Amino acid sequence: MDDPVRRPLILTARNLVKEFRGFRAVDGVDLDVADGDVHALVGPNGAGKTTLFHLLTGFHKPSDGRIRLGDRDLTGLGPEQVARAGIARSFQITSLFAQLTPREHLELALQSATALGWRFWRSDRALARFSGRAMELLDEVGLAGHADVPAGALAYGRKRALELALALALEPRVLLLDEPTAGMGVEDVDRTVALIGRIRQGRTVVMVEHNMNVVGALADRVTVLQSGTVLVEGAYAEVRNDPRVISAYLGDVDAAH
Structure with missing residues (x-):
């Protein structure tokens, strides 16, 4: 090294x-x-x-x-x-919404980094522009096959992987x-x-x-x-x-x- x-x-x-x-x-x-x-x-x-x-x-x-x-x-x-x-912080066991899927989590996180900010009245059309990058991040952490499963139904290790993907969405240094x-x-x-x-x-x-x-x-x-x-x-x-x-x-x- x-x-x-x-x-x-x-x-x-x-x-x-x-x-x-x-x-x-x-x-x-x-x-x-x-x-x-x-x-x-x-x-x-x-x-x-x-x-x-x-x-x-x-x-x-x-x-x-x-x-x-x-x-x-x-x-x-x-x-x-x-x-x-x-500086992005990951693996805090407080940050997931049980009813949202990993794809939806990532789309929201990616949107939050733009001028749109966090908009909880989000429309599917507004979030669609972030879908491709969301899937890239999910693939990077091994969750592409679970993109549309509610986060609350994910196993513990996969929840931690999703939290990591959310941190990576911020493109941290x-x-x-x-x-x-x-x-x-x-x-x-x-x-x-x-x-x-x-x-x-x-x-x-x-x-x-x-x-x-x-x-x-x-x-x-x-x-x-x-x-x-x-x-x-x-x-x-x-x-x-x-x-x-x-x-x-x-x-x-x-x-x-």
Whole structure:
């Protein structure tokens, strides 16, 4: 894999801090994500991964520090502004309408990125112009054969794939995945790893992930957090055997292998 230092950085954070009533959940974090990388954020429970993820996507405003996407300062922007700037967040289990089909979800998402915006009185004629691109995205995530099934009837893994397609519809510069394999059985995990491996081509991905086997299969770079700070950063092969990482995971077998 390429050395990320030799390639341009696309997402950076400097001295990022988030306090909640005096408690520092994120405490002076620096983060460098190289263009085209899969960059994993890992760490034991309470390490600050989710809070850092919320900061990067605008769901929390930092108490201190800066966040930049390329040459644009995103510090303090809200989720919608961050998304429009080029960071899309996927795999949030709140975003699907049970009665709408995957095709309809994608048509609406594609429409929302145009001057039409979100129009829930949409007409079939207005959405028809987005049908071709919707099917391309569904094919990319393996859902073309389920394009017209109500989302509520999809299996769990396919719902997560649909959420990924919705994020890709925004044509993001950086795609953030929040626990993409959480709650999945082995078969769905393997399918999701293969899916992320396909869609990462030509894209930058940042993911929070507990399953270190998934991290090992996908990540170019790994940042390990502990108590709100960066414990160690490097390639997966280096990080997994670092005594500090093994200690942080309290001997967790998955962390050491």
